Amino acid sequence: MRDEFDFRCVYCLQRETWGQVTFEFELDHFEPQSLSPQSKLDYQNLVDSCRRCNAVKRDQSVADPFLLLRAPRVSTLPDGSLRAGDSNAQRLIRQLDWNSPRLKSWRVMWLRIVALAKERDSDLFRQLVDFPDNLPDLSRLRPPRNARSEGLLQCRFALRERGELPVEY
Known part of the structure; x- marks a missing residue:
C-alpha cells in the first residue's frame, strides 16, 4: 500500500x-x-492516509483525490493555502480543512525547508525529496490471491534495484 501511494x-x-x-x-x-460495509475488505477501497486526514475525513464520502489533486488543478499559494481550479477540488479542500491556519503554516514551513535545503544542503535536499530508505521488497510477499503480480516489477524497491528509481518525486 505504501508503495502504491x-x-x-x-x-x-x-x-x-x-x-x-x-x-x-x-x-x-x-x-x-x-x-459501504460490503467494501470493508476490498483492496481497491483502501488508501494510505496520514492520521490527521483520516481523522478529519471520518465517515465522509469524498471525491477521488487522485483525480482532483494533481497539478494544474490545485496549486499552493505563497501563504500556504491551496487554490483549486474546479468546484470538486474546492469542495475536497473544504471537506478536509486543508486551508486551516495550522496547515497553511505547516505547508509554508516545509516549502521553505525544501527550498533552503536545495540551495544550501544537497544531502538534506535529497533526503527530503527522495523515497524512504526502507523501501519494502514486495517480491518477498506471497499474498494468497495476488491479482496484480505485475506490480512487483514496478514497485519502488525493484526500480531502485534496477537503477530506474527517480532521484526525487
Missing part, C-alpha cells in the same frame, strides 16, 4: 519522510465502512 498521504500528499518517525500513516477506507 508513493509513500505519501493520498489526501494531503504529506510524505512519510516529513512526518513523525512512526505511526503517522494508516490505512483508510476511501468509501467509509459505515456507508
Whole structure:
C-alpha cells in the first residue's frame, strides 16, 4: 500500500519522510465502512492516509483525490493555502480543512525547508525529496490471491534495484 501511494498521504500528499518517525500513516477506507460495509475488505477501497486526514475525513464520502489533486488543478499559494481550479477540488479542500491556519503554516514551513535545503544542503535536499530508505521488497510477499503480480516489477524497491528509481518525486 505504501508503495502504491508513493509513500505519501493520498489526501494531503504529506510524505512519510516529513512526518513523525512512526505511526503517522494508516490505512483508510476511501468509501467509509459505515456507508459501504460490503467494501470493508476490498483492496481497491483502501488508501494510505496520514492520521490527521483520516481523522478529519471520518465517515465522509469524498471525491477521488487522485483525480482532483494533481497539478494544474490545485496549486499552493505563497501563504500556504491551496487554490483549486474546479468546484470538486474546492469542495475536497473544504471537506478536509486543508486551508486551516495550522496547515497553511505547516505547508509554508516545509516549502521553505525544501527550498533552503536545495540551495544550501544537497544531502538534506535529497533526503527530503527522495523515497524512504526502507523501501519494502514486495517480491518477498506471497499474498494468497495476488491479482496484480505485475506490480512487483514496478514497485519502488525493484526500480531502485534496477537503477530506474527517480532521484526525487
